[in-house]
Amino acid sequence: MKTSYCSKYGGPEVYQILEIDTPKPKENEVLVKVYRAVVSPTDGNFRSGKPLIARLFSGLFKPRVKIHGEMFVGKVVEVGTDVTDFDVNDMVYGTNGMKLGAYAEYVAVNVKNALKKVPKDLDYKDVLPLIDGGITALPFLKEAGNIKAGDSVLINGASGAVGSMAIMIAKHFNTVVTGVCSTDNVEKVVSLGADHVIDYKKDDFTKNMNEYDIVFDAVGKSSYGKSKNALKETGIFLTTVPTPGVMIQALLKKNSLNKRASFMAAGLRKPNVKIEDLSYLEELVRTGELKPLHGKVYNLENLGEAQVYVETGHKVGNVTIKVFE
Numbered sequence: 001m002k003t004s005y006c007s008k009y010g011g012p013e014v015y016q017i018l019e020i021d022t023p024k025p026k027e028n029e030v031l032v033k034v035y036r037a038v039v040s041p042t043d044g045n046f047r048s049g050k051p052l053i054a055r056l057f058s059g060l061f062k063p064r065v066k067i068h069g070e071m072f073v074g075k076v077v078e079v080g081t082d083v084t085d086f087d088v089n090d091m092v093y094g095t096n097g098m099k100l101g102a103y104a105e106y107v108a109v110n111v112k113n114a115l116k117k118v119p120k121d122l123d124y125k126d127v128l129p130l131i132d133g134g135i136t137a138l139p140f141l142k143e144a145g146n147i148k149a150g151d152s153v154l155i156n157g158a159s160g161a162v163g164s165m166a167i168m169i170a171k172h173f174n175t176v177v178t179g180v181c182s183t184d185n186v187e188k189v190v191s192l193g194a195d196h197v198i199d200y201k202k203d204d205f206t207k208n209m210n211e212y213d214i215v216f217d218a219v220g221k222s223s224y225g226k227s228k229n230a231l232k233e234t235g236i237f238l239t240t241v242p243t244p245g246v247m248i249q250a251l252l253k254k255n256s257l258n259k260r261a262s263f264m265a266a267g268l269r270k271p272n273v274k275i276e277d278l279s280y281l282e283e284l285v286r287t288g289e290l291k292p293l294h295g296k297v298y299n300l301e302n303l304g305e306a307q308v309y310v311e312t313g314h315k316v317g318n319v320t321i322k323v324f325e
């Protein structure tokens with residue numbers, strides 16, 4: 001099978017297209033023919049080996065896992081002997097955890113991971129963004145933010161994978177939503193359903209005093225210190241990219257009802273919890289409340305180029321590698 005292979009740490013040029021043996025699924029694995037794989041901001045870390053601390057997991061001197069790509073959608077073509085919930089020809093989507101492997105024509109996936117059948121009434125391209133931004137935005141707003149109808153919610157980074165999902169999920173909870181993005185993305189954010197849009201190139205949301213019940217910094221570009229005045233007295237600042245300050249706040253003020261900050265490692269939640277959230281989000285796709293923001297699509301040969309784009313920090317929506325269709 002064809003793979004995009006990474007045998008050493010470095011820039012995007014380290015990826016090589018290689019033909020290797022197609023994996024054989026173990027007893028508890030399914031072999032998935034990959035249709036699309038997500039390119040997320042963290043994927044590039046496995047290639048670059050940065051930040052250095054991450055090498056404790058990814059390999060000290062060279063990548064431990066040579067085929068990257070965590071999130072995917074595709075078709076089951078073989079099932080291991082102990083697998084009962086999946087069959088050949090099922091369309092499935094999910095994550096392969098730290099085993100990665102989705103930047104290839106085929107990936108062997110342990111069924112104990114967050115792996116789910118694509119509902120027959122939904123397009124596989126529309127469910128893939130749920131496993132990327134969706135299952136981050138939902139628990140941040142629902143569990144960490146305790147979002148409720150009537151809240152005033154600000155989403156910073158509204159045109160990204162997490163931010164775009166957060167706008168639509170916040171609208172689903174009947175809140176008043178403000179999206180923050182640059183000039184180029186204002187129309188997109190309006191089309192996602194935001195009630196108000198702040199162009200950060202022209203205005204600074206942190207100057208709006210006592211406005212928001214929730215400030216969700218989906219891209220980690222602001223901070224609790226800067227956003228504090230924009231929060232209502234009982235407001236909460238949420239960020240996907242925590243600073244030590246936010247971690248301390250989250251611990252000290254866990255049960256406080258006053259202004260506070262919080263963080264979640266949404267990606268580390270248990271597979272069954274993620275699968276519940278995916279079912280919830282699928283229903284929103286069905287009702288039309290979630291219309292995933294599809295971003296650029298690349299081929300396996302252009303994985304490096306895709307990562308360069310993602311690493312600009314200005315990608316729109318969900319960026320994917322198309323392998324089969």
Ligand SMILES: NC(=O)c1ccc[n+]([C@@H]2O[C@H](COP(=O)([O-])OP(=O)(O)OC[C@H]3O[C@@H](n4cnc5c(N)ncnc54)[C@H](OP(=O)(O)O)[C@@H]3O)[C@@H](O)[C@H]2O)c1
Nearest residue numbers: 136157159160161162181182221240265266267313314315
């Ligand atoms: N904690 C968790 O469990 C968890 C889970 C998943 C992801 N994450 C993290 O969440 C972050 C977001 O991921 P993502 O895939 O959504 O990112 P992304 O799609 O790459 O975000 C890109 C978006 O950010 C916007 N942006 C860039 N600079 C901005 C600024 N100064 N102010 C406001 N918006 C700005 C860009 O809009 P413009 O082009 O208009 O500037 C762009 O559309 C990543 O750091 C990721 O590692 C955390």
